[in-house]
Amino acid sequence: xxxxxxxxxxxxxxxxxxxxxxxxxxxxxxxxxxxxxxxxxxxxxxxxxxxxxxxxxxxxxxxxxxxxxxxxxxxxxxxxxxxxxxxxxxxxxxxxxxxxxxxxxxxxxxxxxxxxxxxxxxxxxxxxxxxxxxxxxxxxxxxxxxxxxxxxxxxxxxxxxxxxxxxxxxxxxxxxxxxxxxxxxxxxxxxxxxxxxxxxxxxxxxxxxxxxxxxxxxxxxxxxxxxxxxxxxxxxxxxxxxxxxxxxxxxxxxxxxxxxxxxxxxxxxxxxxxxxxxxxxxxxxxxxxxxxxxxxxxxxxxxxxxxxxxxxxxxxxxxxxxxxxxxxxxxxxxxxxxxxxxxxxxxxxxxxxxxxxxxxxxxxxxxxxxxxxxxxxxxxxxxxxxxxxxxxxxxxxxxxxxxxxxxxxxxxxxxxxxxxxxxxxxxxxxxxxxxxxxxxxxxxxxxxxxxxxxxxxxxxxxxxxxxxxxxxxxxxxxxxxxxxxxxxxxxxxxxxxxxxxxxxxxxxxxxxxxxxxxxxxxxxxxxxxxxxxxxxxxxxxxxxxxxxxxxxxxxxxxxxxx
Numbered sequence: 001x002x003x004x005x006x007x008x009x010x011x012x013x014x015x016x017x018x019x020x021x022x023x024x025x026x027x028x029x030x031x032x033x034x035x036x037x038x039x040x041x042x043x044x045x046x047x048x049x050x051x052x053x054x055x056x057x058x059x060x061x062x063x064x065x066x067x068x069x070x071x072x073x074x075x076x077x078x079x080x081x082x083x084x085x086x087x088x089x090x091x092x093x094x095x096x097x098x099x100x101x102x103x104x105x106x107x108x109x110x111x112x113x114x115x116x117x118x119x120x121x122x123x124x125x126x127x128x129x130x131x132x133x134x135x136x137x138x139x140x141x142x143x144x145x146x147x148x149x150x151x152x153x154x155x156x157x158x159x160x161x162x163x164x165x166x167x168x169x170x171x172x173x174x175x176x177x178x179x180x181x182x183x184x185x186x187x188x189x190x191x192x193x194x195x196x197x198x199x200x201x202x203x204x205x206x207x208x209x210x211x212x213x214x215x216x217x218x219x220x221x222x223x224x225x226x227x228x229x230x231x232x233x234x235x236x237x238x239x240x241x242x243x244x245x246x247x248x249x250x251x252x253x254x255x256x257x258x259x260x261x262x263x264x265x266x267x268x269x270x271x272x273x274x275x276x277x278x279x280x281x282x283x284x285x286x287x288x289x290x291x292x293x294x295x296x297x298x299x300x301x302x303x304x305x306x307x308x309x310x311x312x313x314x315x316x317x318x319x320x321x322x323x324x325x326x327x328x329x330x331x332x333x334x335x336x337x338x339x340x341x342x343x344x345x346x347x348x349x350x351x352x353x354x355x356x357x358x359x360x361x362x363x364x365x366x367x368x369x370x371x372x373x374x375x376x377x378x379x380x381x382x383x384x385x386x387x388x389x390x391x392x393x394x395x396x397x398x399x400x401x402x403x404x405x406x407x408x409x410x411x412x413x414x415x416x417x418x419x420x421x422x423x424x425x426x427x428x429x430x431x432x433x434x435x436x437x438x439x440x441x442x443x444x445x446x447x448x449x450x451x452x453x454x455x456x457x458x459x460x461x462x463x464x465x466x467x468x469x470x471x472x473x474x475x476x477x478x479x480x481x482x483x484x485x486x487x488x489x490x491x492x493x494x495x496x497x498x499x500x501x502x503x504x505x506x507x508x509x510x511x512x513x514x515x516x517x518x519x520x521x522x523x524x525x526x527x528x529x530x531x532x533x534x535x536x537x538x539x540x541x542x543x544x545x546x547x548x549x550x551x552x553x554x555x556x557x558x559x560x561x562x
Contacts, residue, residue, distance in 0.1 A: 011326040018107045019100050031096045038089045043157035045082040097146040108134050117335035123362045129208035133328045141321040144314045184265050192258045196316040199251050206243045213240045342407045349411035352376040357408035374558040383532045386549035392533045396503050419499040421507040425490035427478035433471040436492050455495045459488040483510040491519045502530040513538050
């Protein structure tokens, strides 16, 4: 069960360090100092404004008009000073939260993309929905932490300011206040706090799973429609939504209980000062206005001491964000370090060669093949064939460095000198120009319109730009282009960048034989060494070598195509 404990504080501190001990720590500390100074001023106002409020009540009871107007002018004067100060307080707090979120988001994004951690954590069963953790949970962590920080500061300064005022009125009130606040805090955290923390943690996970199911329907809508799979998908989403409803129902029930406790607790705190002060006022020891002052002071101090009770909702949300971000941070850190078990060694070279390569799945639970050795001559092509599931695409992952479980040596050029084309090309969010230039950035690697139009003509997409309004038109290219058009567009990238090596994983599966012939001949013209995975026998025409991964381990070898 997730708890407010020392381990939680350790996790919180690890996340706090990412900002408060970062390269922007001096800006953060200066904004924090400004918040403290403003908080002192604002809380001084709340103490001082209670005095004329009490005088107003006493003046009315004594029918003293002059005293009434004097007290009212003091009250208005304090409020005129406080209004701009409160606006400044809100502004500085919001800017602190904004800067904090920016730094923390950048830190997590850098870790997410470092050493392809975004790919590796897909194999972790403990990390669900990293996208939600980076977007929503960081926002929750920063937002709730900032608000709690401000509330703690205000509570501390209120406690200091009003304790002197209340003690000067009645020390019995102060003692009753401390005892009552302690009892209510123990009940709130012990009975409600632990349960709500666990329920909020489950809520974040279950809501994310339901949202992911909806996103799958959007992304795979055409396939579902072809299969007429609406009924099955509908039932799956309903099953995914049921835990969400059960969790929300449990949260509602516990929040109703907490609200009942909080309302009762608040009611007692409002009448307790009157019960204690009534005998003193009725005997003439204090004016009636003192009751107003004591009520204000008592309830302000009660709010300060009841911090955990009043902010239990924020604390549970903060605890959930801490636990989810801490587990993500640990997973990203682990993804950037070598894993236990034997690993494939990759050596940068001017050729592609394998030496006694044994490849296993990332969890080391299955060996795909063993002791594979080959050397691919430059400026030639190799096609990898074999039965489904024999490890053809896995070989490409190993060459790319995505999979390294196993043993042996892979020699290959730098990744910057290679380009990988999957069966379903990745369509970036952006313009048509961005699609062609990818994986390079348009701003960092400007390419002339003439070069882009040239490669579009080579891949038989001469009218694509005109059809959609120019190279700078932004569309959802993954949805408006057919798979065949997407595959040709990925070849346009290849012909534009002209890497020394290309790795194609069924990259022409949606193309006709004529177009396939044109594209492979362009690779040969440009002197690109290529490795293809495919089932179409027409591909053999463009390759000099074949590797059959369905062969027994002892017969795994590169053979020439005659």
